[in-house]
Amino acid sequence: MHEYSKVDINNSQKEVFLEYEINTAKERVGRYKDVLDAYAKISNEEKRPIKILDIGGGGGHFSAALSQHLVEVEYEIFSIDTIEHESWSKFSEISFIKGSAFELNALFDKNSFDLVFANYVFHHLIQDSYRKTINGISFVMDSIKSILNDGGTVCVSEISYNIPKIENLSSFLIYRASIIKTPFLAMIFKKFGSKSAGVGVCFQPIKKWKYLLCKSGFRISQSHDISSRIVRIILREHVFNIVATKGQDK
16 A cells, blocks of 8 residues: 655745635636536536535635536535635635545545546645655546546646656656755745745646546546746746546446
């Protein structure tokens, strides 16, 4: 049995993530309008609630925006995060759970969700080595597949730095640099805007993110690069959404 460490965020990350979450929740829900509308139709036709899980849901603002979009639909929304947030008490329509993405199989039954969201979660699943981090990401993807119903959907938002010819090497180097805990070096990285300095990030090339999802048994149905052209050209940063569907278990 694989054992993975729970991922905790630092105070700099918490502040940035919460601000981003509040400011972008409705816009991010809008990116998946067609997926949500399709499940709303299923809910109405089958006379049953949509069951949704938001992994790494933070303060609950994204989950709350989902509930606002589904105002005419029956739903059950669960949000899981490693930190218990004060804002959880504001959203009575959401079921909040304090826990880790590595605990999904222990917390939920197999085939229990229609839709799972993982917004900028996978690159934060840092372990004590690069290989174990990749394996941990795959473990969570396998767990998502397990708790999804047959034909269920996972919606992924992720970041990639695609440098031609050295994509995999650049991902490894970013990981190595970001986990350095030496105070002086961590301070330098933070000066350049790295809120994860000393904690670590594991960005992967777009092809690798898709490969990992397919390796876990998903079929990619949508993939959209939503980063601006200037960011893609100058920083080589890509922010994208992937929608993938679980096939039937054999």
